[in-house]
Amino acid sequence: MRRFLVIFLIIPSVLLGQDSLRSDTTCLTLGEVIKMTLSYHPIVKQADLLTLSAEAVLRESRGQLDPKVEFDYDLKDFKETEYYNLLNTTFKIPTWLGVDPKIEFQKNSGEYLNPQNFISPTTDNEQIAVGLSVPLGKGLFFDERRNAIRQAEAFSQIAAAEQIKETNKILFTIIKDYWNWYFASKKQVLMIQAIDLAQNLFDRTLIDYEYGEAAVVDTLQAKINFQKRTVDYRKATLEYELAKLNLAKHLWSENLIPLELQSNVLPDSASLFSPPEDNSIKAAIEFAMTSNPEISKLEGKREQLDADMRWARESLKPQIDLSYSLIDAPIDPELNSRAVEFGDNYKMGIDFSFPILLRKERGKLQQSRLKLQSNEYQLAQSQIELKNDVLGAYAQSIAFQDLLVQYQGVSRNYRRLLDAEIINLQNGETDLFKLNIQQDKYIESQTDFYEAFTKWEKSKAEFYHVVGFPILGLSNLFGIVTN
Template sequence: MKSVCLICFLLVFHNGFAQADSSLLSFNVFAEYVLNNHPLARQAALKDDFAAAEWMAARGHFDPVLSSGWNDKFFDDKHYYRLFSNQLNIPLRYGIEIEGTYENTEGVYLNPEHKTDENGLWSLGVKANLLQGLLIDERRAGLQKAEFFQKIAENQKASLLNDLLFQASQAYLLWQKDYFTREVIREGIDLAVVYFEATRTSYLNGEKTAIDTLEARMILQDREAQLQANEVLLVKSKQQLEQYLWMDGLPGELPLLTSPESQEENVFVPEDSQTMADLVNVHPLLLEKQNKKAYYEVEQRLKKDKLKPKLKVKYNPLLGTSGQGITPVFSAANFKWGIDFSMPLFFRSERAGLQQSRLKIQEVEYDILDKRNVLENKIKASLNQQQILLQQLQLQQKNIDGYLTLLEAEYEKNLFGESSVFLINKRQEKYLESRIKLIELNMKYKMEQLNYLYLSNRLLYVILN
């Protein structure tokens, strides 16, 4: 039932299925299906959600904060004090904080510095860092790091989808190879059956010997054994393909009569107008490393800033009230201000933090150099391998044409009694083997094309466009 549901979904999912053969699973339909339903594809989509959450958290450090406090003390039938305050703190992106407060206090033992009139005291002021925190602080660094985290998440998502599609494509090509190999072997069996029946008829008519009949039967049995061996490989490759077929969060099964498209339909040739440097520079693995380096550079600037002393200046105009209302009244003579200064004597923790951030950057730089070199060498090797496989394909096609000519000539000789079952079988074997080898070479060539697209970060674009 699950396999029936799967093939029905594939039919609805894509109009590219041929109406004449509803069991055909084309490569493009398979690739789109994998990218839309496989758990790893959905896991890759979570990278965007993680990045959005990280960005929200970084922006949240700039959210205004409202705080209130109420403290009362009663002792020995006396109201010692009541302290009530409201405070609104608004951090800005330039290391400045705006602070507004309202205080209302009373009591017989009230500390003079907390004393207000009966309608309370308002203040509105600013706090600013003049040394450490002037150019960068935890809030601004968090915002910059969140931006690079988003880029890293995009690179990781692209890498996950690239890996998934590459592995799924390899599984499809392997299944395709085993499927069409079986078709060639079946052709060989059909030929062997025809010649066995013809030989037996000739034997019954006295034209062939019993040995000829036995030889024809053994040829048929050999090809049947070859088919059984191929069936084992086909079942295995089909199971590997099914690992990428998911529906509604459950693994699916490929219907028995499903067939792949022909190897000639798979075209994985990109437009090669980009240089080697361009190909490597846009690879998500390398971009991820470069964005990690930028991420660590933000950390380094923050650690370096912490080597400065802390010097914070505060200025708050005090706004009293008039009459019976609580409306604040400004007077330039009423204010409070202050300076806070602190500095570690040795800065050992800060210097260690800066050194760690520098080491992280150096580590990523070495990793970038290594990854770039590996990618360049793999791309060059893939291009060379494609050229070799293409030459082998062209040569193998010529061999097939040659073996077919020899086989047809052997048929003609047999009509005049100048050939034998043994010779015809040998010609057939060579012809069928050459076709099977062509199928295998085609698979290797397509896989190398996919590998090149995978290494140059164009796999998704070429397959889905």
């Protein structure tokens, strides 16, 4: 009867679960961790700055098309004589096509005025010229400011891809650290169960020894087993604390305040990712080939190189800039309408330049072609590597899923053997050595099961990370709209 009572106390300790061991605990789910990360993590916030920076660059480049007002005023007055009084105001409107309208207002007077600046006193020395400037050669179809805008637009695509890449990277890291914490937690619970069983067995052996039903060597073996379980528990506790600290470094609240995981907070086994299926692989590969952040960055770089090469080709043309302005037409200084007569009252200028050998221009064009070709090679290589990575991540997820099922069966069977061995010990049909072996096998199989589970969860997240879905495909879960 005494043995039965002792064994009755032993068996529940083996069957204890995590919830019963820590009744005052609270769970921190992976979804809650991801939500905090997207809201407060410094790296995510830093990644958001990339798109803001790209918007600023694009705004700056588009500023080259902003209307501009220029104002020049020169005055010389010496010994009560006004040598000259020159006022020149210009309003220019840069356009995307390179044809820039402009309006000039001049008011010139003085005793020693340069003849070319003379304006008749009949109009109060005022004059208005309305005209435009047109590049007839270099810059007619593409110019430097259009190149800058194209570059900035492509940079916006690159920055958006980089933001997705950096956000996904930190999310994937956090997910791996979370499941490492989960695995360490489960392993610690196994060690708690193991040390509890070893303690009960040691106490039972001592009682049996006192009644002459166990040898001294049995008590020594039980003590060694208890000591070994204690060491294993210390190691598991250390691994758990390190894993918890490793995850805690990712937890932030508002105003960049770091958070700590309290001792009663434990991980949860709920998954955020559905396992990839055969019918989704084709769509995933198609998405990765066009929208993966690395591919998007290379395509954005290609657009920049295309713009560079187009400007390099344009630079081979001669510089021929024509400007033509009507004087006091179609309006005069008093803002009265005037008839337009192109043959009278006008200003016209032509600027021409052309490098004879074009070595600078041809060298720039050649460099642009080589860079573009290199980018195409890199894009092709990245696409084939990405395709293989997606297939590899899918195969890995399927393999871990199969392993999980096998390990679950193995663990369940070893659990039955351990329970049976405890009953055999009660009936005197076995010894502590065999029981320890079965317990070791059970702990090993259960550890393998939890390890396979965590690897499976990591592999599911890795699949979405490799494909390159924004926020690892969790946008709908958290109500986030992505482009």
